Amino acid sequence: MSATRPYALVLYGATGFTGGLCARYLARKLPAGTPWALAGRNRAKLEQVAAGLPGDNPPELIEADSGDPASLTALAARTRALASTVGPYMQYGEPLVRACVEQGTHYCDLTGEPEFVNTLLSRYHEAAQASGCALVNCCGFDSIPHDAGVLFAIRELTLEHGGKLDGPVTAEGAVAFSAKFSGGTWRSALEAFARPGANQRSQRDAQARLKQWYPRKVGGLAPKPHKDDALGGWLAPMPTIDPMVVMRSARALDDYGPEFRYGHYLVTGGLGKLIGGAAGVGGLVLAAQIGPLRRRLMKLNPAGQGPDEATRARSWFQVKVRARCGDSEVLCRVSGGDPGYDETAKMLSETLMGLALDEGYPMHTGVVTPVMALGDRLIDRLEAAGMLFERNA
Numbered sequence: 001m002s003a004t005r006p007y008a009l010v011l012y013g014a015t016g017f018t019g020g021l022c023a024r025y026l027a028r029k030l031p032a033g034t035p036w037a038l039a040g041r042n043r044a045k046l047e048q049v050a051a052g053l054p055g056d057n058p059p060e061l062i063e064a065d066s067g068d069p070a071s072l073t074a075l076a077a078r079t080r081a082l083a084s085t086v087g088p089y090m091q092y093g094e095p096l097v098r099a100c101v102e103q104g105t106h107y108c109d110l111t112g113e114p115e116f117v118n119t120l121l122s123r124y125h126e127a128a129q130a131s132g133c134a135l136v137n138c139c140g141f142d143s144i145p146h147d148a149g150v151l152f153a154i155r156e157l158t159l160e161h162g163g164k165l166d167g168p169v170t171a172e173g174a175v176a177f178s179a180k181f182s183g184g185t186w187r188s189a190l191e192a193f194a195r196p197g198a199n200q201r202s203q204r205d206a207q208a209r210l211k212q213w214y215p216r217k218v219g220g221l222a223p224k225p226h227k228d229d230a231l232g233g234w235l236a237p238m239p240t241i242d243p244m245v246v247m248r249s250a251r252a253l254d255d256y257g258p259e260f261r262y263g264h265y266l267v268t269g270g271l272g273k274l275i276g277g278a279a280g281v282g283g284l285v286l287a288a289q290i291g292p293l294r295r296r297l298m299k300l301n302p303a304g305q306g307p308d309e310a311t312r313a314r315s316w317f318q319v320k321v322r323a324r325c326g327d328s329e330v331l332c333r334v335s336g337g338d339p340g341y342d343e344t345a346k347m348l349s350e351t352l353m354g355l356a357l358d359e360g361y362p363m364h365t366g367v368v369t370p371v372m373a374l375g376d377r378l379i380d381r382l383e384a385a386g387m388l389f390e391r392n393a
Contacts, residue, residue, distance in 0.1 A: 004077065004078075005077075005078060005079060005080055006035060006078055006079075007035050007036055007037050007060070007078055007079040007080070008034050008035055008036055008079070008080050008081070008356045008357060009026075009034075009036050009079055009080065009081045009082065009083070009352050009353065009355075009356040009357075010036065010037045010038070010039050010062065010075065010078070010079040010081075010082045010083070011023055011026060011036075011037075011038050011039065011059075011082075011083050011085070011352070012039040012040065012064065012075070012082060012083065012084045012085070012086060012096065013039075013040060013084055013085035013086035014038040014039070014040055014046060014049050014085075015040045015042060015045040015046060015048075015049055016085055016086070017305055017306040017341070018085050018110065018140075018306070018341060018344060018345055019040075019049075019085040019086075020049055021341055021342065021344075021345035022083065022085060022345045022348055022349050023038055023049055023050075023053060023059070024052075024053060024054065024345075025345050025346060025349045026059075026349050026352075026353075027053040027054050027055045027057070027058075027059070028054055028055060029349065029353070029385075030055075030057060030353070031357070032057060033057065034057065034357070035060075036057075036059045036060075037059050037060040037061065037062050037078075037079070038050060038059045038060075038061055038062070039061075039062040039063070039064045039075055039082075040063070040064065041063065041064065041065040041066075042063075043061060043063050046061045046063075047061065062075055062078070066086065066092045066093075066095050066096060067095075069095055069098075069099065072095055072096050072098075072099040073099045073102060073103065075096075075099065076096070076099040076100045076102070076103040076105040077103045077105070079105060079356075080105065080106065080355075080356045081105065081106035081107070081108070081352055081355040081356035082096075082100060082105055082106070082107050082108075082352075083107075083108045083109065083139075083348055083349070083351070083352040084096055084107070084108075084109045084110075085109070085110055085348070087109075087110065087111060087113075088113065088116075089109060089111040089113050089116040090113055090115055090116045090119075090195075093109065093111065093116055094116075094119070094120075097120060097124060097135060098124070100128075100133060100135065101124050101127050101128050101131055101133060101135070102131070103131075103133075104131040104132050104133045105133055106133050106134050106135075106136070106355040106356070106362065107133065107134070107135045107136065108135075108136040108137070108139045108348065108351045108352055108355060108370075108373075109136075109137055109138075109139060109348075110138075110139060110140040110142070110344060110348055111137050111138060111142070111241075112138060112140075112142030112143070112240065112241050113241070114199055114202070114203060114241050114244060115195060115198055115199045115202045115203075116137070117137045117138065117206075117241065117244070117367070118199075118202035118203055118205065118206035119202055120135060120137065120367045121206040121209060121210065121367045122202070122205050122206055122209060124366075124367060125209070125213070125366040125367040126366070128365055128366045128367060129365045129366040132365055133365055134355060134362040134364065134365050134366070134368050134373045135366065135367045135368065136351060136355070136362070136368055136369070136370055136372075136373045137245075137367070137369075138241060138242075138245050138369065138370065139347055139348045139351040139352075139370055140343075140344035140345075140347050140348055141317070141339040141340060141343065141344050141347070142240065142241055142242060142245075143240075143241055143242040143245040143246070143369075143370070144347045144351070144370050144378070144382070145175070145317065145319045145334045145336075145339075145387075146173050146175070146242040146243075146245065146246055146264070146319055146321075147242075147245050147246055147249055147369055147370050147371045148334065148370065148371060148378050148379050148382065148389075149173060149319045149321045149332065149333075149334040149389070150171050150173060150246050150249070150250075150262070150321055150323070150371075151249065151255075151371050151375070151376070151378075151379065152321070152332055152334070152379055152389045153171060153321040153322070153323040153330055153332040154169070154171070154255055154256055154323060155255075155376070156323070156330040156332060156391050157169070157323040157324070157325055157328060157329075157330045158255070160328040160329075160330055161325050161326065161328040165255070165256070165257035165258075165325050166257070166258070166325075167257065167258070167259075167325055167326050168257065168258070168259040168260075168261070168325070169256055169257035169259065169260045169261075169323065169324070169325045170221065170260075170261045170262070170263075170323070170324050170325075171246070171260070171261075171262050171263075171321060171322065171323040171324075172221065172228075172231060172262070172263040172264075172265065172321070172322050172323075173242070173243075173246070173262070173263070173264050173265065173319055173320070173321045174228070174231035174232050174235055174265040174266070174267050174319070174320045174321075175238070175265070175266055175267065175317065175318070175319045176232055176266075176267035176317070176318055177315070177316065177317035177318070177339050178314070178315055178316055178317075179315035179316070179317065179338055179339050179340045180306075180307050180311065180315070180340055194289050196289070210248065210251060214248075214251035214252050216250070216251050216252075216256075216258075216259075216260070217258065217259040217260070218247045218250045218251045218256075218259075218260050218261070218262075219247070219260075219261050219262075220243060220247070220261060220262060220263065220264075221261050221262065221263030222263075223237035223239070223263070224237065225237065230320075230322065230331060231265065231267070231320050231322060232267035232320060233267055233268070233269065234267070234268045234269065235265035235266065235267060235268065236265060236266045236268050237263075237264065237265060237266075238264050238265055238266040240264070242264055243262055243263075243264035245369050245370075246262050246264070247260070247262055248368075248369050248372070249369045249371040249372055250262065252364060252368070252369075252372050253371070253372070253375075257325060306340075306341050307341070312337070312338040312341055312342050313337070313338070315337060315338035315339065315340070315342075316335070316336070316337060316338070316339075317335065317336060317337075317339040317343070318333055318334065318335040319333065319334045319335070320332070320333050321333070321334070330391060330392070331391070331392055332389070332390060332391050332392075333388070333389075333390045334387065334388065334389055334390075335387070335388045335390075336386070336387040336388065337386075343387065346382070346385050346386075346387070347382065350378070350381040350382055350385055351370055351373070351374065351378065353381070354373070354374045354377055354378060354381055355373065355374075358374070358377055361373065361374055361377060362374060363375055
């Protein structure tokens, strides 16, 4: 590592609950002697986190604050790659992204906020390409199991189809889980629901640019509730950021065939639950747009807190992916433990290490998806870390 880049990687936001899990994961998994650091605005809290880390490769500590652009520039200039767990990203994320673009530093985060990702696409994609850095959003449960799961299914489908996908490809992903999600995720979702107009405008702008940069034919399947026993039963369309991420990967990579469509669903457990869940989500979206109600909802799950280890040990997720091309079809599954915390920390940390340590990566620069950045290497890393990628599951 050169004198101007003393660290291979830096974790920004290590004093939060998920950030602390990432710090412990990195302390256990980093190759011996890898120079790394934890960053945040409160040195005393950083010292507490560092004191509780396992292993014999302690991180250095760096004070940096999203409200102090000079500190973020200095931070980005000192590392090859940086991960941020500090959200909501629409509120706190852009200054750090800007610093990484200016310094040519690879960046990854946990956002599931469509407006933030679309804003970065519009403002920083071309500048990041010019500076040679990858800005990789959605590196937790949003949206790696779906992004990497569809890539895994595409690889299996290609083998089934004789080594090349020469016709239209469709894929469907259905997620089921038992878990509690972080206060940060809850707050980010409420903030996104509160800004429907801004979300729609940013989406239109980003889509126009994506079609120009990546002209491959890509679209969504008709979003309708239905029953599909192979994918888990009654399915409800799931309008999260995950299908946006999958379709961006399909736009950028030839591997997905000449034309690609994707459908994204939540396994609901029955028709009654599907109807009740849809009504509940609709009510939550409306409530988030009323300031006093939104603030009360945020207090139900405060940021920075999370379940204990025993609760997380009982949590699980699985994403089933079915992919088709012509007469060929494959059914695959991605599964793991606690999605909201432990597996999210694993996914972000493995992405960060891939950006910082793996020769030849990232494969693409600019504002990119996890699969665009790391491709099959991401699956290899996650399988080695204990996540399961299976065919005909």
